[in-house]
Amino acid sequence: MTHLRRAGYANAVVAVPVTVPYVRHSIRGAHWFIARALRDLLEGSGLDKADIDGLCLSSFTLAPDTAVGLTQHLGLSLRWLDHIPMGGAAAIVSLRRALRAVESGDAAIVACVGADTNHVDTFRATLGNFSQFARDAVYPYGSGGPNASFAFLTAYYMRAFGARREDFGKLCISQRENALRYPHALFRKPLAMEEYLNARLIAEPLRLFDCVMPCAGAEAFLVMSRARAQDLGLPFARVLATSERHNSFPEDPIQTRGGWALDREELFAQAGVSHQDIDFLQTYDDYPVISAMQIEDLGFCGKGEAPEFIREHSLTIDGTFPMNTSGGQLSVGQAGAAGGYLGMTEAIRQVTGTAQSTTVPDARIGLVSGFGMINYDRGLCCGAAILAEPSA
Amino acid sequence: MTEPGRRKRKNPILRTRVPLLPPSGRSRVALGLTAAAALGRFELQVCGDCGTVQYPPREACHRCLSLALTWQPQSGAGELISETVLHHSHDVYFRDHLPWHLGMVRLDAGPTVIAHLLPASGAAPCRVRIVARLDKAGQAALVAVPDAHNISERAPDMANDTHMRELICDPRQRKVLVSDGKSPVGQALAKALVSAGAEIVWVGCAEPWKRPPGLDELNRLDSVTLVPLDVTSSDSVKSLGAELGAKVDILVNTAEVHRPYGIAARYGVEAARSEMDVNYLGLLRLAQEFGPVMRSRGADGQSSATAWVNILSVYALSNFPTHGTYSASKAAAYSLAQCLRAEMQPAGVRVMNVFPGPIDDEWNQELPPPKLTAQALARAVVKGLQEGVEDLFPGEVAQEWLARWRENPKVLERELAMSR
Numbered sequence: 146m147t148h149l150r151r152a153g154y155a156n157a158v159v160a161v162p163v164t165v166p167y168v169r170h171s172i173r174g175a176h177w178f179i180a181r182a183l184r185d186l187l188e189g190s191g192l193d194k195a196d197i198d199g200l201c202l203s204s205f206t207l208a209p210d211t212a213v214g215l216t217q218h219l220g221l222s223l224r225w226l227d228h229i230p231m232g233g234a235a236a237i238v239s240l241r242r243a244l245r246a247v248e249s250g251d252a253a254i255v256a257c258v259g260a261d262t263n264h265v266d267t268f269r270a271t272l273g274n275f276s277q278f279a280r281d282a283v284y285p286y287g288s289g290g291p292n293a294s295f296a297f298l299t300a301y302y303m304r305a306f307g308a309r310r311e312d313f314g315k316l317c318i319s320q321r322e323n324a325l326r327y328p329h330a331l332f333r334k335p336l337a338m339e340e341y342l343n344a345r346l347i348a349e350p351l352r353l354f355d356c357v358m359p360c361a362g363a364e365a366f367l368v369m370s371r372a373r374a375q376d377l378g379l380p381f382a383r384v385l386a387t388s389e390r391h392n393s394f395p396e397d398p399i400q401t402r403g404g405w406a407l408d409r410e411e412l413f414a415q416a417g418v419s420h421q422d423i424d425f426l427q428t429y430d431d432y433p434v435i436s437a438m439q440i441e442d443l444g445f446c447g448k449g450e451a452p453e454f455i456r457e458h459s460l461t462i463d464g465t466f467p468m469n470t471s472g473g474q475l476s477v478g479q480a481g482a483a484g485g486y487l488g489m490t491e492a493i494r495q496v497t498g499t500a501q502s503t504t505v506p507d508a509r510i511g512l513v514s515g516f517g518m519i520n521y522d523r524g525l526c527c528g529a530a531i532l533a534e535p536s537a
Numbered sequence: 538m539t540e541p542g543r544r545k546r547k548n549p550i551l552r553t554r555v556p557l558l559p560p561s562g563r564s565r566v567a568l569g570l571t572a573a574a575a576l577g578r579f580e581l582q583v584c585g586d587c588g589t590v591q592y593p594p595r596e597a598c599h600r601c602l603s604l605a606l607t608w609q610p611q612s613g614a615g616e617l618i619s620e621t622v623l624h625h626s627h628d629v630y631f632r633d634h635l636p637w638h639l640g641m642v643r644l645d646a647g648p649t650v651i652a653h654l655l656p657a658s659g660a661a662p663c664r665v666r667i668v669a670r671l672d673k674a675g676q677a678a679l680v681a682v683p684d685a686h687n688i689s690e691r692a693p694d695m696a697n698d699t700h701m702r703e704l705i706c707d708p709r710q711r712k713v714l715v716s717d718g719k720s721p722v723g724q725a726l727a728k729a730l731v732s733a734g735a736e737i738v739w740v741g742c743a744e745p746w747k748r749p750p751g752l753d754e755l756n757r758l759d760s761v762t763l764v765p766l767d768v769t770s771s772d773s774v775k776s777l778g779a780e781l782g783a784k785v786d787i788l789v790n791t792a793e794v795h796r797p798y799g800i801a802a803r804y805g806v807e808a809a810r811s812e813m814d815v816n817y818l819g820l821l822r823l824a825q826e827f828g829p830v831m832r833s834r835g836a837d838g839q840s841s842a843t844a845w846v847n848i849l850s851v852y853a854l855s856n857f858p859t860h861g862t863y864s865a866s867k868a869a870a871y872s873l874a875q876c877l878r879a880e881m882q883p884a885g886v887r888v889m890n891v892f893p894g895p896i897d898d899e900w901n902q903e904l905p906p907p908k909l910t911a912q913a914l915a916r917a918v919v920k921g922l923q924e925g926v927e928d929l930f931p932g933e934v935a936q937e938w939l940a941r942w943r944e945n946p947k948v949l950e951r952e953l954a955m956s957r
Contacts (some may be wrong), residue, residue, distance in 0.1 A: 269627045273560055281567035282593035285560045285676060286651050287637045288628030289621075296621035297641045297651075304619075304661070346624040395599075398643040399618050521593055522641065522649055 151415060153386070157247035159240065159495070159532070160381040161189040162490035166329050167362035167478045171262050175206040176218055178483075182365040183219065185430040186256055190367060191377055199252030199368075200227035201243050203235035203259040203482035205271055225252035232368020232517030233429040234389065235482050235490035236364070237261050237528030241387045243368035253369065260363030260410055268359040278521035289348050292356050294519045295432040301399050302434050303350065306449035310350065312456065313433035314341040316468075317354050317475055319460035320430070324472025326462065326502045331360060331478040354475070357431040362480030364490045371535075372478045380497035382532045385416035385510070389528040395520035397523075403516060404527035405442035413444070416531040422446055423531075424508040426466070427488025429516040430473040435524070439514045443529060467505045470495065488513045489530070496534045509537040539928060556835030556884040557630040561674035566594040569608045570669065574677035575927035579669035580608040581646065611800050613667035615644035617681060620661045630673070633836075640681040642667055652679035653696055659683065670704040670925050673835075673885035674843040674877075678704060695779055703923035706787065706844035706887055709734035714785045716741045716768060716823060717792035719749040721898055721911035722848060726789055729915035733923070736840075739781060741766030741792070743773075767856055768792045768819030778826030783834065787922065788827055789846040791924045792819050795900040799861030809862040816866035817873060820847065824877050837882030844922055847874045848914075851892040851935045854942045855949050859956075860864050878927075889927055891918055894934025 158302065163185035165178055179202070187194060190518055202212040212228035225246050229235045236259060243255035272290045274280055287293055302308055318341060324330035336354060344353035374381040388411065390404025405412075413419065428439040437451035445466075446454040458466035471491040472479055474484050492511045494500040502507075509535045517526040562630035563571065566582075573580035581590050584598035585605030597604050619641040626632050640654035642665055650667060653756035658665045664684035672678035680701065715728050717723045727740050738761045742752060745763065756763050764781070767773040768790075794806040794815040824845075834842040852864035853871035871890065878888035895901040897908035907930040930939045941949045 272627055273562065277564050278593045280560075280562050281564050283651055284628075285563075285672065285674070286653060287631050287639050288560060288626045288638070289623045289631075290627050293621055293623060293639060294626065296623075297619040297639075300621060300661070303640075312617040340823065346622075348624065349622040351621075398649050399641060510784045522651060 153415060154244045154384045155249060156242040156370050157368055158374050158381040158383055159366055159368050159493055160374050160379040161186055161367045162367050162451045162493040163189055164329050164490055165363035167331055167360045167480050169331060169360050170265050171361035172264065173262055175204045175262045176215065176360060178262055178363040179204065179258055180219055182258050182260055182363040183256060186365055186367055190379060192254065197221065197254050197256050198223055199243065199246055199255030201229060201239040201257045202456055203225045203229045203231065203239060203485065204261050205481045206267060207260045212427065214470065218355060225255065231526045232482060233485040234515035234517040234526035234528040235433065236486040237387060237515040237530050238389050240368065240384065240489065240530055241389060244384060247368050247370055252487065255368045256365060257368060258363060258365040259483040259486035261361060261483055262358055263361035264315055276355055276520045282521060291431065292348040292351060295434060296351045296524065298400055299432065299434040300350055302401060305401065307451060308437065308452040310342055311338065312452040313355060314338050315455050316433040316436055316460065317341055318536055320469045320473040321476045322461045323470050323503060324476030325514055327471040327477065328475050330472045331358065351432065355432055357474045357479040360478035360480050362478065362483050364483045364486030366490060366493055380498045380499055381535060382493050383535055385418065385531040386412045387530040387535050388412045392525050393527060400523035402442050402448065403438055403524065405439060405514060405529055408529065409444045411441065411530065412529055418531065422510050423512050425470055425505045425511045426468045427492050427513045428469060429485065429488065429514060430469055430475050431479055435516055439516065443512065443514060462503055462505055470503045473502055485515050492532050496532050509534045554836040557633060558674040558885055559630045559672050560628060561676050563676055566596055569594055570677035573608060574669035576927040577924050579611050579613050579667060581611050582606045583609040590646040590648060592650055611646055613643045615665060615667060617658060617661045617663050617665045618643050637700060642681050650679050652681045654681045655683065655701055657683055671887065671927055673703055675882050692727050706922040708787055708919060708922055710736050711786035711840050711843065712737045712742065713787040713789060714739045714781060716766060716790045718742050718752055718755060718763065720791060722896060722914055723791040724751045724755055725911035725915035726791060726918060727755055727761055729919045731758055733919045735760060737762065739764045743767035752904050768822055769814045771822055774822040774826045782827050782830040785827060785831060786840055786842050786846045787846065788823065790820055790823055791848050793848065795863050797860050797900060798860045812863055812866040813869065817869040820870050820873055828877065828880065831886055832884040833880055835886050842886050844889055845877065845881060846889045846891060846918060848891050851894050851930065851938045853892060854938065855946060855953060857953055887925065887927060889921055889929060891931065892930045892935055894932050894938065926952065
């Protein structure tokens with residue numbers, strides 16, 4: 146059997162990153178945030194509503210609707226529709242689906258949208274019925290939600306690899322510094338190490354600033370052909386490579402690695418770049434430990450070496466390893482499925498030169514990774530994408 | 538941690554806490570865990586084709602997709618690989634009990650489980666054992682306990698932990714009503730409850746003027762108080778309920794009438810009516826007078842109302858024709874106890890049904906051994922409370938009947954018909 150090499154993305158590109166400003170709580174429905182994101186996409190691209198013939202949607206708070214109901218709710222007539230309920234991996238998986246749809250001609254312009262509302266009780270209501278395993282085997286045990294799940298992973302990781310609280314603190318503080326330059330971040334004050342270390346305990350060893358804050362908001366972008374983007378005069382990014390992996394390493398007793406470890410070689414080979422070529426990294430960062438795992442599993446250092454890597458690098462926009470340049474979810478907020486889009490829209494801005502206040506100097510190639518869906522004891526979805534400026 | 542052993546007097550100014558329950562939603566497959574925990578057992582799904590042990594419960598084997606899954610007893614041995622202490626919870630029940638300890642345990646049998654953690658288990662990594670208990674919502678809850686534990690030591694340790702005490706019904710420092718102290722079973726239970734540390738044991742007696750043997754001796758125990766109670770009299774039950782209802786933490790219904798024979802060997806319905814009046818209607822009367830007020834005290838501090846025990850009979854499962862009318866009355870009581878359980882559940886008050894085989898008393902004189910002594914039954918009930926089980930089958934005969942009944946109730950019916 147011949148080994149089939151995955152086709153690249155020669156024709157389809159990504160453009161028009163939009164962010165619907167996050168708010169802690171909203172009385173609007175998810176539909177409102179999706180509509181606002183679509184309006185911003187039209188405004189940003191100069192397209193008519195009728196030009197959008199494909200939609201790839203991710204939202205946790207659309208129930209009882211799905212993407213189908215949304216087409217009528219918002220008056221969209223589409224010939225290509227997908228619904229990606231993959232949380233933190235949603236943007237990358239949506240990007241992959243949309244690129245193929247455009248490459249194959251199944252759709253001309255696909256709007257990829259991650260959007261969620263957050264009423265005062267939304268987050269709690271979501272937890273108990275997040276999955277069958279969550280309802281049967283996690284939520285009845287203290288009802289700590291993802292804080293408890295990541296507390297287990299963090300405690301284990303710290304013990305196994307000698308990570309210190311200060312290492313995770315540096316991640317959080319660096320991202321907060323980045324967030325101070327990002328207009329949509331919900332956290333607007335600098336974070337000091339002492340404040341981080343002594344914050345209120347949430348689920349040991351996690352304290353307040355280790356935990357992402359749920360909020361409402363939306364992120365979106367368009368996928369279309371390079372020719373169409375050029376016609377419209379839009380700055381666009383090329384996608385050099387992508388990967389996705391679900392339920393990787395099921396035999397591991399506890400999660401210390403994700404699917405990136407299986408796919409990174411193929412990812413970089415397909416992109417034709419090396420780690421030295423990566424100008425910035427956007428990780429999925431609802432808790433710092435998972436950022437550490439992504440640094441390792443994407444190959445920027447060996448397993449267990451992220452703490453040392455974090456100590457050796459400066460992670461701010463101007464640093465030696467710019468990471469989560471908009472502040473990440475830990476400082477911007479976690480707008481449900483839009484949280485999985487945060488790094489993607491920021492990466493598109495970086496390589497299209499539209500990042501403005503958070504611009505990484507001379508950034509040409511960036512890596513975005515996603516992680517989502519704590520179904521039981523671990524996150525199941527992992528994804529990654531390497532984006533580049535048109536000429537890179 | 539406050540010491541549960543010392544019962545503080547209740548502050549009458551403060552509002553009595555409303556009983557809250559941990560999240561009780563479960564999928565149907567997950568109820569298999571609860572069904573085993575109700576008997577005090579820890580069972581997991583095992584694949585009939587490839588032997589994989591899996592958790593959380595699933596509809597198919599995650600390794601080979603076989604649908605041939607059965608629930609099999611587990612040793613629970615494993616390693617505590619990670620732990621956390623929650624200082625925040627999204628659920629109001631747990632908010633009342635923070636901080637809350639949790640552990641992640643890799644079972645030697647394969648799967649990783651998330652469990653309540655007895656803090657005395659040690660720090661990860663260390664060897665622990667997983668046991669299955671029922672939580673306040675009546676659903677299975679896995680608990681990581683120290684590895685060195687044997688069964689007899691386990692209960693006291695859980696009783697010393699304020700959180701784990703929520704999972705069991707330890708009689709220590711609790712106030713108990715035994716509905717009838719005339720029978721050897723009632724007397725043995727009262728003594729066993731005193732030995733287990735009950736603060737007060739009220740013992741009911743319908744006709745004290747008859748001076749039933751053993752009652753005087755019982756009355757000499759410091760923590761025992763005899764009270765008038767005739768479960769065949771609505772007035773008597775109502776009167777005692779008004780006096781004691783708001784104080785009883787555990788009610789043990791021992792009142793019963795037992796007359797041998799089935800239908801043809803006896804003329805008329807008087808014996809059967811008497812059995813029904815005590816065994817079935819007696820339970821109903823008690824439940825009506827004591828049930829509602831116990832339900833309101835499901836979260837009344839360290840020693841809230843916690844359990845209701847019915848001494849039924851293994852004959853409740855399937856009629857034993859030589860004790861036919863008695864079996865019928867116990868079957869009726871069993872059915873009513875299921876109703877009571879459903880009604881007590883919102884308050885987290887556990888209804889424990891006890892299904893002994895023949896007890897070594899005057900009414901089982903003609904039955905061959907093994908027979909259960911009243912003392913052995915009492916010990917089993919106290920242990921059942923300490924472990925928080927819901928259905929108890931004490932003794933070899935009861936265990937054997939249970940196994941036969943679970944395997945095939947129709948076969949058991951035929952066997953019992955032929956044993957006449």
